[in-house]
Amino acid sequence: MIRVRFAPSPTGFVHVGNVRTALFNFLYSKKGNGTFVLRIEDTDVERSKRDYEINLINDLKWIGIEWDEGPDIGGKFGPYRQSERVEVYRKYAERLIAEDKAYYCFCSKEELEKQKEGAMKQGNSPVYVDKCRNLDIEESKIRIKKGEKAAVRFKIQRNIYIEFKDMIRGNVKIDSNLLIDPVIVRSNGIPAYNFSVVIDDSLMKINLVIRGEDHLSNTSLQILIYKAIGIKPPEFAHLSMVMGPDNTKLSKRHGSTSIFQFRENGYLQQALFNYLALLGWSPDNGKEILLKHELISAFDLNKVSKSSAIFDYKKLQWMNREHIRLMNDEELGNVMTSFLEKRGIKFNHEIETFKWIGQASKVLSNYKHLLTEISEDFKEFISIDYSKELIKKIKDSETSIKVVSMFFEEISVLDSPIEFSKVAEILKKIQVQTKIKGKELYHPLRIALTGKESGIEFKEYIPIIERGSTLNIEPCVKNMKYRLMAFLK
Ligand code: GLU
Numbered sequence: 001m002i003r004v005r006f007a008p009s010p011t012g013f014v015h016v017g018n019v020r021t022a023l024f025n026f027l028y029s030k031k032g033n034g035t036f037v038l039r040i041e042d043t044d045v046e047r048s049k050r051d052y053e054i055n056l057i058n059d060l061k062w063i064g065i066e067w068d069e070g071p072d073i074g075g076k077f078g079p080y081r082q083s084e085r086v087e088v089y090r091k092y093a094e095r096l097i098a099e100d101k102a103y104y105c106f107c108s109k110e111e112l113e114k115q116k117e118g119a120m121k122q123g124n125s126p127v128y129v130d131k132c133r134n135l136d137i138e139e140s141k142i143r144i145k146k147g148e149k150a151a152v153r154f155k156i157q158r159n160i161y162i163e164f165k166d167m168i169r170g171n172v173k174i175d176s177n178l179l180i181d182p183v184i185v186r187s188n189g190i191p192a193y194n195f196s197v198v199i200d201d202s203l204m205k206i207n208l209v210i211r212g213e214d215h216l217s218n219t220s221l222q223i224l225i226y227k228a229i230g231i232k233p234p235e236f237a238h239l240s241m242v243m244g245p246d247n248t249k250l251s252k253r254h255g256s257t258s259i260f261q262f263r264e265n266g267y268l269q270q271a272l273f274n275y276l277a278l279l280g281w282s283p284d285n286g287k288e289i290l291l292k293h294e295l296i297s298a299f300d301l302n303k304v305s306k307s308s309a310i311f312d313y314k315k316l317q318w319m320n321r322e323h324i325r326l327m328n329d330e331e332l333g334n335v336m337t338s339f340l341e342k343r344g345i346k347f348n349h350e351i352e353t354f355k356w357i358g359q360a361s362k363v364l365s366n367y368k369h370l371l372t373e374i375s376e377d378f379k380e381f382i383s384i385d386y387s388k389e390l391i392k393k394i395k396d397s398e399t400s401i402k403v404v405s406m407f408f409e410e411i412s413v414l415d416s417p418i419e420f421s422k423v424a425e426i427l428k429k430i431q432v433q434t435k436i437k438g439k440e441l442y443h444p445l446r447i448a449l450t451g452k453e454s455g456i457e458f459k460e461y462i463p464i465i466e467r468g469s470t471l472n473i474e475p476c477v478k479n480m481k482y483r484l485m486a487f488l489k
Contacts, residue, residue, distance in 0.1 A: 002034025005206050006067070007197065009041045010052035013258035014059050016311070017212065017242035017250060020276040024239060025210045026065045027277060027299040037204055038070030040081045041197070043190050048083070059259035064273050064292055069204075077204040082196050089191035092199050092229060093152045093184055097137065101228040102184060104140040104150040105132040130181050152185040154195070154225060162220040167237035168306050169213070174220040182221055194218055198225040206234050210301070213238040237301055240280055240308040250311045266339060266371030268327075271320040280309040289322045317369040324365040324374075329358030336361050339375035345382065348474040356468050356477075363460045381464055382477060384451040386487065393447070394487075399436050400444035406430050407445055408484040416479050417466035420459050423480075448487040449480060 006022040008014060029036040038060070042048035057072055069075025079085055096102035107115070107130070115131065132140075133155060144150055156179050163173045184195035191199075197218075201209060209219075216238050226233040244254035256262050262272055274290055283290070283298035290298065324332060333354030337347065340357070347353050360381050364374045394400040410426045411418055427445075431437045447453060455461065468477030478486075 002029055002032040002208065003037065003204070003206050004029050004034060004208050004210055005037035005039050005201070005204065007039045007041050007200075007211075008056055009044060009047075010049060010056055011044060011047040012052060013260055014056045015250075015257050016259065016262070016272075016276065017257075019059070019063060019065075019259055020242060020279050020309075021210065021212055021239055022060060022065050023063075023273065023276050024281075024299075024301070024304070026067075027296055028208070028210060028301050029068075030296045031299050035068045036066075037075070037077070037206065038067040038072075038080065039200060039204070040071050041193065042081055042083045043086075043193070043196055045083070045190065053081075055260065059263075062263060063259060063269050063276075082191075082200065085196070085200065086189065086191065088203070089185065089196050089199055090189070093191070093195070096154065096184075096228055097152065099228075100137070100155070102152050102154050103132060103135060103137070104144065105130060105153045105181075105183070106135075106140075106143065106148055106150050107132060133181060149187040151183045151187045153181040154184045154221075154228070156181050156221075156224060162223055164219065164223055164233070164236060166216075166219075167208075167235060167301055168240075168304050169216070169238055170306075172216070172220070174217075176220075176224070179221055179224075184225070194221050195225060198222050198229070201234060202226065202229065202231040208235045208237060210237045210239065213240055237304070239304065240306055242279060243308045243310050245310060245312065247308070247310070254311065255313050264372075266373065266375070267316065267320050268323045268335070268371070270326075271316065271323040274323065275316045275319050279311070280305045280307075289319065289326070291326070320371075321365050321369040324369075324371075325362060327358070329355040329362070331358065332361055333357035333359075336371060336375060336378075339371045340378055343375050343378070345375070345378060346475075348472070350472065352471050353473045356464075356471055356473060360464045360468070363456060363464055366460070367456065380450060380452070380455055380461075381468065382475060384449075384478065384483060384486075386447075386451045390447050390451065390453070391487070394444045397444070399434075399440055402434060403430060403436055403441055403444050404448045404484065405488065406434070408481075408488060411480055411484070416481060417470050418462075418480060419466075420462050423458070423462055449483050 004025045006025050008018055026036055040053055069080060071080040093102060156176055158177055160176045161173050162176055166172050182194050183192050185191050219236055223233045242250045244250045250257055256265055273292060277295045281304045330351060336357050347357060361374050364377050368374050368377060394404060407426060407430060427441060431441060465477055466479050469479035
């Protein structure tokens with residue numbers, strides 16, 4: 001039975017790179033009918049904040065990642081917040097001390113620095129720094145009783161190689177002499193990451209750890225701690241880092257990095273989900289636009305690449321458009337509503353209105369790919385501001401005014417909504433009768449209908465306003481007849 005986990009530290013807005021780690025865990029567990037655990041690693045008391053945890057949970061939920069056990073829903077191996085498990089870590093640390101696998105270290109920060117410098121000067125590796133490694137345990141206990149502060153350090157076995165097989169990176173081998181005895185419990189009683197992570201992963205029965213490659217160096221150390229507490233280490237899969245286009249770690253310099261920003265900027269949840277899933281992995285059939293269930297069934301951790309993944313904002317935008325097209329109209333209209341409202345465009349919340357907004361947004365998505373941009377262009381369908389100059393431009397031109405008047409005459413006898421095929425027929429007729437064609441035919445009509453000299457293609461634009469005008473949409477959408485009447489008056 002697969003048990004994987006995502007173990008973020010709530011010290012800020014969650015980075016897309018971390019969400020990709022969460023996503024790979026999620027996909028892997030879903031594919032294998034396993035369990036996905038969310039554990040909050042909040043032992044860094046100064047930097048961890050409950051608000052960050054709340055945001056993190058909202059962000060993960062928004063993108064479509066669900067977990068089976070976690071701080072918000074509980075589970076049989078809880079609590080799932082490390083700050084609530086301090087007592088558990090303390091017990092394990094005491095056990096390691098009693099078994100001579102860990103020891104009290106009384107060195108102050110300054111002292112350690114000094115020792116390190118000294119060791120380096122003598123050409124020794126910093127491994128030999130810690131002078132407390134061989135202190136007598138009984139003496140240490142007396143010092144602590146007397147009130148001295150001590151951290152607990154893990155005693156690394158010397159002169160061995162630590163080896164493990166990483167599912168993505170293959171065999172990893174590290175000389176234990178390169179590792180410094182790590183602090184596992186700080187002098188204030190708070191456990192350190194490398195210790196609490198091992199205790200939790202083992203108590204929570206995690207059998208595969210999928211995490212970022214930045215933790216690769218911690219893994220060897222953690223394997224030694226697993227051995228010391230007598231538990232078989234889980235398997236490991238270290239994902240490559242997510243880089244910006246310039247091959248440095250993806251950061252604010254490159255663009256949005258937090259889920260919140262992507263969401264605010266008008267990316268669809270399913271587009272971001274799809275994009276992140278394909279960062280470092282791709283399905284065998286080469287398909288790129290995939291929905292959640294398709295990603296779950298196609299996902300294969302063994303095929304995840306070990307080279308770093310480059311975050312391509314342009315590609316994500318393209319995916320966003322593809323997902324806009326895949327959405328049903330009502331759903332898209334619903335999502336768009338909040339973006340439109342932010343721009344002061346408030347429609348009534350009726351199903352038919354949502355459907356129409358969805359259709360109109362799909363048309364706009366042929367030009368712009370983000371919901372924010374689409375909402376900006378949405379004005380084209382509802383407000384027409386005729387500038388004096390443009391009106392004059394048409395009215396002063398004999399051919400232009402002729403085209404507009406003839407067109408109006410033809411449509412005024414028709415019932416609304418007028419089909420685009422009918423519009424094309426009328427334009428053809430005007431062309432035959434007047435010999436006016438091309439730009440001279442379309443341009444005046446565009447200005448008269450939209451108030452603008454350029455914009456969406458007529459064959460896409462007209463059906464939207466014609467249909468919209470027949471619906472009970474507030475504010476109401478003006479059809480061609482209405483617009484031309486207003487223009488010509
Ligand atoms: N709290 C650690 C982090 O956010 C977890 C690393 C791990 O998955 O072990 O980097």
